[in-house]
Amino acid sequence: xxxxxxxxxxxxxxxxxxxxxxxLSVLTTxxxxxxxxxxxxxxxxxxxxxxxxxxxxxxxxxxxxxxxxLAIVAGTLNVALWAMLFAIPIGLGAAVYLSEYASPxxxxxxxxxxxxxxxxxxxxxxxxxxxxxxxxxxxxxxPGELLGGAVGKxxxxxxxxLGVGLMIVPIIASISEDAMSAVPNGLREGAxxxxxxxxxxxxxxxxxxxxxxxxxxxxxAISRAxxxxxxxxxxxxxxxxxxxxxxxxxxxxxxxxxxxxxxxxSTGSLDYKSVFSVGTVLFVMxxxxxxxxxxxxxxYREVYE
Amino acid sequence: MTEPGATAxxxxxxxxxxxxxxxxxxxxxxxxxxxxxxxxxxxxxLAILIALxxxxxLLAQAFVKGAPALSTDLFTxxxxxxxxxxxxxxxxxxxxxxxxxxxILFVLPVGIGAAIYLEEYADKSKWWNRLIxxxxxxxxxxxxxxxxxxxxxxxxxxxxxLGFILAAGxxxxxLLVLPMVIIAAREAIRAVPDSIRQGSLALGATxxxxxxxxxxxxxxxxxxxxxxxAVSRALGxxxxxLLVGATVFVTFDPTPFGSDGxxxxxxxxxxxxxxxxxxxxxxxxxxxxVMLVVLLAMNSFAIWLRNRYEQRW
Numbered sequence: 001x002x003x004x005x006x007x008x009x010x011x012x013x014x015x016x017x018x019x020x021x022x023x024l025s026v027l028t029t030x031x032x033x034x035x036x037x038x039x040x041x042x043x044x045x046x047x048x049x050x051x052x053x054x055x056x057x058x059x060x061x062x063x064x065x066x067x068x069x070l071a072i073v074a075g076t077l078n079v080a081l082w083a084m085l086f087a088i089p090i091g092l093g094a095a096v097y098l099s100e101y102a103s104p105x106x107x108x109x110x111x112x113x114x115x116x117x118x119x120x121x122x123x124x125x126x127x128x129x130x131x132x133x134x135x136x137x138x139x140x141x142x143p144g145e146l147l148g149g150a151v152g153k154x155x156x157x158x159x160x161x162l163g164v165g166l167m168i169v170p171i172i173a174s175i176s177e178d179a180m181s182a183v184p185n186g187l188r189e190g191a192x193x194x195x196x197x198x199x200x201x202x203x204x205x206x207x208x209x210x211x212x213x214x215x216x217x218x219x220x221a222i223s224r225a226x227x228x229x230x231x232x233x234x235x236x237x238x239x240x241x242x243x244x245x246x247x248x249x250x251x252x253x254x255x256x257x258x259x260x261x262x263x264x265x266s267t268g269s270l271d272y273k274s275v276f277s278v279g280t281v282l283f284v285m286x287x288x289x290x291x292x293x294x295x296x297x298x299x300y301r302e303v304y305e
Numbered sequence: 306m307t308e309p310g311a312t313a314x315x316x317x318x319x320x321x322x323x324x325x326x327x328x329x330x331x332x333x334x335x336x337x338x339x340x341x342x343x344x345x346x347x348x349x350x351l352a353i354l355i356a357l358x359x360x361x362x363l364l365a366q367a368f369v370k371g372a373p374a375l376s377t378d379l380f381t382x383x384x385x386x387x388x389x390x391x392x393x394x395x396x397x398x399x400x401x402x403x404x405x406x407x408x409i410l411f412v413l414p415v416g417i418g419a420a421i422y423l424e425e426y427a428d429k430s431k432w433w434n435r436l437i438x439x440x441x442x443x444x445x446x447x448x449x450x451x452x453x454x455x456x457x458x459x460x461x462x463x464x465x466x467l468g469f470i471l472a473a474g475x476x477x478x479x480l481l482v483l484p485m486v487i488i489a490a491r492e493a494i495r496a497v498p499d500s501i502r503q504g505s506l507a508l509g510a511t512x513x514x515x516x517x518x519x520x521x522x523x524x525x526x527x528x529x530x531x532x533x534x535a536v537s538r539a540l541g542x543x544x545x546x547l548l549v550g551a552t553v554f555v556t557f558d559p560t561p562f563g564s565d566g567x568x569x570x571x572x573x574x575x576x577x578x579x580x581x582x583x584x585x586x587x588x589x590x591x592x593x594x595v596m597l598v599v600l601l602a603m604n605s606f607a608i609w610l611r612n613r614y615e616q617r618w
Contacts, residue, residue, distance in 0.1 A: 120541070291443070
C-alpha cells in the first residue's frame, strides 16, 4: 500500500542549502576570530605582551609610543560603572513595577514605550548626552570642586555613563520583567495567604525566584555598555585616562577603535595592529559576559516554562 | 462580583458597607508594613518615571534644537562646511537607503534559511547543530564595532577585498543584524503548531512542500516583524560604518559599487555632532529628527503587524 520512498534529491539539496545558511553564522564567528588574531600576533611581535596588559599609559601618537591598554580599559570600566549605577536601580525598579504593581493596561502601554528607547540609534543618545545631559544636568548639579569639578570640561566619563545607562535601562527592564512574569502565580498567592504585603511578595518571593533572569539581564547590559561606541565617543571624549573619576574626560576601548580605524589608516602599521589587539580584548571581555548571560537565561527558562 | 439584587440603591449601600468592613479587617497589617509598602511603590514609580522622562527629554531636545533647520534643504542638499545654513543630508540619505536595500537582500534569504534549518531540519542531539545555536546567540551580543573590524579586515581588505565601497558597508551591517533576524524568524516558525505540519505531511506533501506552503505563510507576519526591527537597527548603526569607509563629505549621490566613497545618515549626524559650532549642532539635531521619525514609523509598523496578525491556533 505505502510506496517505498524514492530518493528525493531536490529535498536533499534544499536541506543542504538551508544548512549552509546556518553554517554561515559559524563562519562569521570564525572570520571575526581570524581577523582579530592575525594582526594581534603581529602587534605583540613589536609591543611586549606585559607592557600591553599591565601598562597604564596609552599614548600611541607619542615617540616612542606607549601601549598600556589598562588606560583605555579603565575608560571603558569608568563609563560602564556609572552606567550600571544609573541603570540597575532604574531598570529593576521599572521591571518590578511593571510585573508586580502595574495594571495590565498600564503594562501594555508602558512596556512598548520603554522598548522605543531601545530602538533609538546610539548616535542620537550620544548627541543627547553631550549636548543636554552634560551641560544642562551634570555641570549645574555637580557639587562644586568635588573630584576636580565638572564645569568647563567638554567631555565627562559621567556624561557617557548616563547616556549609556539610558540606553541599557530597557534591556534590564525588559528581560527582568520577563523573568519576573514567568514566576508562577502560585508562589505569589502562597505568600499573600501568609499575610505578606505586596512589597514583601515582590522582594522576598518574586525577586529571588527570578534572580537568574535578573542577573542575566544585568550581565548582558554590562556587556552592551562595554561594547558601546558612539555614546562614549560623543560624550566621554578621546583622552586616555587611567581613572574611575566620573568628572574626567576618558577614552574607552571602543572609542579608540572608532577614531583610529577610519578609512585612511594604512594596513600593517602599528596603529592598525593596535586596533585589532584592543578589539581582541573587547571581544574576549564581552564574549565571557555573554556566555554567562546565555547560561543564566537558559536556567530560568528551564525552571518555569 | 456583586450579588444579584445589589443594584437597588439601598442594597448597594449595604453591600458596599459589608465589603469595606471585611476588606478593612483583612487589611489589618502592621502600620510599618503599610508605610514601607507605600514608600516602595513610590520608589518603583519614580524609577519608571525617570526612564520615561529620559526618553521624553531626548525627543524634546532633538525637536527643539533641530526645528530651525527643518526644511526640504535637508533632503535635497549635500553636506557643506562652508555654508552650514544650506547643508543637508541628501547623499547620506541615499547612501542609507542603498545600504538598507543591500541588508534586506542579504538577510532575508540567509536569515530565514538558517531559521528554517534550525527549527525544521536540525537534529538538536548533534553537537554541530548546538554549536550553530550557541554561536548565533553569542553573535547577537558581539559589540557592533567588532563587526566593523571584521568588515575592515575581511570584507574591505583581506579575503573579499571589495575596497571601501557601499556594498562592503552593506554586507557588514547585514552580518551585524543577521543573528537578530534568525532569532526572530525561529520564534515565528516555532509558533506554528505541529498539527499543521502533520496535517500537511499526512496529505502526502514532502517536508519542503510542507514548509513552503504551510509553515512559511503562517509565520510571515512574525518574520516580517523581526526583519523590520533588524533593518531599523541597521539603519541607526554608526560605529561599524566608521571602519568600513563611510566618509562624510560625499557631495554626490553614492552608488553601491562606486569607489569614490559613500555616506550614511548616522555617520553624517555624528560628523555634524562633533563640531562645536551652533549651526552644525542644529543640523545634527535636525538629522536626528529625520532618523527618529523614520525609525519610530518602522517600529510602530512592526508592532502593528505583530498585533494585527497575531494568530491564535
